[in-house]
Amino acid sequence: MTxxxxxxxxxxxxxxxxxxxxxxxxxxxxxxxxxxxxxxxxAADTTAVEPMANPLDATQRLRADTVSEANCRxxxxxxxxxxxxxxxxxPRVIE
Amino acid sequence: xxxxxxxxxxIHVQLATKTKIFSGASTAFGAAxxxxxxxxxxxxxxxxxxxxxxxxxxxxLFGLAIDAEINLVSAFDRKNYxxxxxxxxxxxxQLDKPIVGPGTVExxxxxxxHKNIRIHHAHLEEDAGKSLHEDFDGMSGIDLNRxxxxxxxxxxxPDISNAEEALAFAKKLHGLVTSIGICDxxxxxxxxxxxxxxxxxxxxxxxxxxxxxxxxxxFRFMEKAIAKEVARQIDVLEDGGTIRQETRLYDGDTDSAxxxxxxxxxxxYRYFPCPxxxxxxxxxxxxxxxxxSLPELPEARKKRYMADYSLSDYDAGILSDDASMAHYFEAxxxxxxxxxxxxxxxxxxxxxxxxxxxxxxxxxxxxxxQLGGLIVxxxxxxxxxxxxxxxxxxxxxxxxDKSSADDIIEQLGLKQVSDSGAIETLVDEVIANSAQxxxxxxxxxxxxxxxxxxYFVGQIMKASKGQANPQQVNEVLLKKLDALI
Numbered sequence: 001m002t003x004x005x006x007x008x009x010x011x012x013x014x015x016x017x018x019x020x021x022x023x024x025x026x027x028x029x030x031x032x033x034x035x036x037x038x039x040x041x042x043a044a045d046t047t048a049v050e051p052m053a054n055p056l057d058a059t060q061r062l063r064a065d066t067v068s069e070a071n072c073r074x075x076x077x078x079x080x081x082x083x084x085x086x087x088x089x090x091p092r093v094i095e
Numbered sequence: 096x097x098x099x100x101x102x103x104x105x106i107h108v109q110l111a112t113k114t115k116i117f118s119g120a121s122t123a124f125g126a127a128x129x130x131x132x133x134x135x136x137x138x139x140x141x142x143x144x145x146x147x148x149x150x151x152x153x154x155x156l157f158g159l160a161i162d163a164e165i166n167l168v169s170a171f172d173r174k175n176y177x178x179x180x181x182x183x184x185x186x187x188x189q190l191d192k193p194i195v196g197p198g199t200v201e202x203x204x205x206x207x208x209h210k211n212i213r214i215h216h217a218h219l220e221e222d223a224g225k226s227l228h229e230d231f232d233g234m235s236g237i238d239l240n241r242x243x244x245x246x247x248x249x250x251x252x253p254d255i256s257n258a259e260e261a262l263a264f265a266k267k268l269h270g271l272v273t274s275i276g277i278c279d280x281x282x283x284x285x286x287x288x289x290x291x292x293x294x295x296x297x298x299x300x301x302x303x304x305x306x307x308x309x310x311x312x313x314f315r316f317m318e319k320a321i322a323k324e325v326a327r328q329i330d331v332l333e334d335g336g337t338i339r340q341e342t343r344l345y346d347g348d349t350d351s352a353x354x355x356x357x358x359x360x361x362x363x364y365r366y367f368p369c370p371x372x373x374x375x376x377x378x379x380x381x382x383x384x385x386x387x388s389l390p391e392l393p394e395a396r397k398k399r400y401m402a403d404y405s406l407s408d409y410d411a412g413i414l415s416d417d418a419s420m421a422h423y424f425e426a427x428x429x430x431x432x433x434x435x436x437x438x439x440x441x442x443x444x445x446x447x448x449x450x451x452x453x454x455x456x457x458x459x460x461x462x463x464x465q466l467g468g469l470i471v472x473x474x475x476x477x478x479x480x481x482x483x484x485x486x487x488x489x490x491x492x493x494x495x496d497k498s499s500a501d502d503i504i505e506q507l508g509l510k511q512v513s514d515s516g517a518i519e520t521l522v523d524e525v526i527a528n529s530a531q532x533x534x535x536x537x538x539x540x541x542x543x544x545x546x547x548x549x550y551f552v553g554q555i556m557k558a559s560k561g562q563a564n565p566q567q568v569n570e571v572l573l574k575k576l577d578a579l580i
Contacts (some may be wrong), residue, residue, distance in 0.1 A: 053170060053368030060373040065112050065149035068119030069133035076137060077129070086128035087236030090179040093226060 001039065002032050098295045098332075100325050101302060102255035105290040106268060108247050108278045109222065110153045116221050116245035117144030117187065124284050132224070132239035138182035144371055150245035151375065152385060153277040154194045154219050157247060159386050160275050161214055163198025167377050171219075171369040176362050179237050180224035188248075190366050193218035194375065195247070200271070201394075202263040203412055212264050213252040220246050247277075253292065253302075258321040265289060265314055270393045270416035280419070281455065282313050289317050293324045295332065303328070304338040308345050308352065316347035323352055396421055404434035413442055419456045423463045430467025433474060440466055444487055460494030461487065469500035479565055482509045513564040515571070521563060522571045525554045526579070537580045548572065 008028050012019045019027055073086065082089035115122060118135035135142045158165045170192040173185040195217035202210050224239035249268070255261050269287060273280035280286055289312075294305035308324060311317040323345070328338050345352040391399075393415050400411035414424045420441070428437035445466065449456060469486055472478050478486065482504075489503045490496075504510060526533060529551065536547050548569070555568050 054370065054373055056373060058373055059376040060146050062148035062151060062375075063119070063145045065114050065147050066119065067114050067121045069114075069121070069131075069135075071130040072133065073129045076132075076134075076139075082234065084231060084234075084236065086130070087227065087231075087238055088129065088179075089231055089234040089236055092228065092231075092233050092235050093179055 001035050003028065003035070096297060098325075098329050099298050100257055101253045101294050101296065101305075102257070102261055102321065103253035103292040103305075104249075104251045104255065104261060104264065105292070106249040106251075106265070107222075107288040107290075108157075108249065108268075108272050109286045110150050110245040110247065110277055111279050112147055112149045112153070112245050114147060114149075115243035116147050116150045116219065118243055120243065122244050124281075126240055128236075128238040129240060132242060136182070136239055136243040138184070144187065146372065146375065147245060150219060151194070151377070153245075154217065154247050155377065155382060155385050156275050156277055156389060157217060157249075157272065158195035158198065159382070159389055160271055160392060161195075161198035161200055163214060163217070164196035165377065165382050166192060166194055166196055167379065168192065169194040169219075169375045169377075171372040171375075172366045173369045174364045174366055176364060178223070178226075179235065180226045180239070180242065182224070182239065182242065186221060186223065187369055187372070188220035189218035192374075194377075200264060200267055202260060202267050203408075204259065204263055207408065210254075210260065212254045212260075215250045215252050217247050217249040220248055222246050253294075258318045258325075261291065261321055262314055262318050265317060266416060267393070269314075270418060273418040274393050274396075274421075275390060276418075280417075281457075283455070285312055288312050291317060291321055291324070293321060293328065294338070295325060295328045303332075304340050306338065306341050306343050308343045309355070311345060311347075313347065316345060319347070319350055320345035320352060323350070327352075393418075393421075400434075404428070404438070406434065406438055410438050410442065414438060417456070423456055423459070426463035427467040427470070430464050431470035431474070433470055436470045436474065437467065440470060440487075444484065448491055460492075461490045465490050465500060472500055472504060476513045476564055478504060478509055479561075482561070485509060508562075510562060513567060515567065518559075518563055518567050518571050519575075521555050521558050522551075522568065522575055525551055525558060526572075526575060529554065533576070533579060536576060548576075551576070 005024060005028055008019065008024060008031065077083045077086075077088070080088050110116075112122060114120060115133075115136060118133050120133040120136055121131045123131065135144060155165055157163075169189060171187050172190040174188050174190070175185040177184060193216040195214075197216060198214040199211045200214060202212060204210065222241050222244040224237055224242040227236040227238065230236070251264070255264060265287075269280050269282075272278040272287070278286055288310050291308045291311060292305045293308070294303040296303040306324060306328070308320050311320055324343065331338060339354075339357050341357040342355045343352050344355045396415040397408075397411045400406045400415055401408065404411075406414070413420070415421050424434075424437060424441055427441065428434040431437045445456075445459065445461065448454070448461075449459060454460075466487075469483055469490070472486075473480065473483050485507065486500050486503045486509060489507065490498070490500065498506070532547070532550055536544060539547060551572055552565070552568055555572065556563055556565065559568075
């Protein structure tokens with residue numbers, strides 16, 4: 001699979017990334033080389049291989065059910081863009 | 096031609112842990128906004144989740160209680176979607192390897208018949224925060240105290256055929272999770288929430304298209320939402336229309352439902368294994384230790400009530416299904432030293448008051464001890480049933496007042512007169528003042544006489560200000576009248 005200049009322009013717009021005119025060819029080429037690598041990987045036969053979710057030979061550690069976190073609301077809300085009455089404010093969402 | 100309804104439920108059960116599923120922040124209900132939302136719950140960069148052992152144990156206990164397979168290896172996945180009350184941008188849940196495999200829950204219906212509802216699986220996941228849409232002038236307020244609260248989501252097979260069965264199942268499940276102590280069962284606080292999948296079809300035809308109504312947090316709303324959705328689907332189909340696969344929202348306050356999103360607009364959750372959490376491996380001997388710690392299940396409790404207290408199947412079922420109800424019953428029966436009377440009062444007067452005021456039995460203004468004390472006074476003849484209801488009302492209406500039934504009886508001067516001498520005097524007086532009625536009584540046909548007693552009893556009760564023991568009044572009156580004829 002290869003992608004064209006127009007695909008890169010569209011992706012850049014969707015991802016809100018500015019790619020300059022002089023960079024657009026180089027970007028298209030490097031992404032295409034990654035896709036070539038993916039094609040190579042996909043050629044491998046994996047029918048008998050169990051999907052590996054994690055490379056570690058370990059199991060999940062569990063913690064005791066005791067409260068260990070203090071109330072740090074003030075610290076967290078200092079760096080929030082907008083707060084009121086202890087709530088974080090976000091642009092209105094309604095389902 | 097008739098229609099068949101096919102219902103499947105998904106139930107979110109908040110686990111009664113002290114802390115979140117992946118962080119050490121408290122899960123206590125009712126705290127000020129965001130005071131129990133730590134860096135992990137807020138999805139701050141660089142944080143990692145660590146799984147709460149208690150949440151895992153509670154999920155296993157549930158599995159054991161419904162005779163399900165417990166998966167010795169389970170794993171967490173990420174369910175991706177964007178919503179401001181989900182700061183990570185994904186919910187950590189279990190998709191392919193849930194901790195609890197297939198099981199069954201038996202329900203009992205009003206006609207006494209039993210039905211098995213199969214459980215497809217139950218998995219561990221985290222709750223989201225809460226969005227408040229009012230009061231912020233074009234903005235929404237987000238409280239993340241609930242974010243990361245441990246849940247098990249229980250998914251049934253589509254084995255439920257109507258609202259009655261759904262209700263019986265929901266109540267049974269509520270009783271089960273509260274009895275084994277993994278959930279506080281407080282519906283009004285969202286501790287148990289139901290999603291209902293409904294479709295209809297003609298008998299012997301393939302399954303119809305289903306809709307999902309989400310987030311029902313009371314038994315009554317669930318029952319009404321199902322009835323409404325079944326009627327809507329039948330109407331649409333009988334008018335020649337088709338059912339759209341969609342998610343619907345039910346508003347209990349207005350008893351109305353609307354479409355939230357259709358299948359075409361449905362989210363693609365892009366599930367993938369959570370790289371922050373390793374597979375959860377459970378040892379068989381740990382499962383056996385948990386099995387040994389399981390408390391009495393409602394089914395066993397019911398059998399015990401039938402055997403020890405000679406309660407009927409139906410009565411025993413109602414009193415044993417819910418752990419709080421069972422606890423209340425046993426406590427009041429012990430004080431009253433009479434299980435049958437305690438059962439009658441709980442299922443009668445108390446349940447009527449709880450239902451009409453939508454009060455949880457845990458918040459009953461009349462305690463089990465108070466009710467037990469009241470029953471003691473009915474049994475020893477101190478008060479009549481009618482007086483007992485007055486006392487009960489007084490206890491109910493003064494929740495802060497810790498008075499005993501005896502205190503109220505004293506205050507209201509409700510002592511029943513059971514002194515036979517006093518009653519005879521009352522009867523004699525009324526008979527002496529009712530010469531005409533006595534003459535009529537004597538003349539009347541024997542079959543008409545019982546009806547004529549009402550006049551005398553009424554006069555006697557009035558003369559005693561309602562405090563004469565009615566049973567004794569009847570006996571004495573009959574004896575004296577018969578002697579006059």
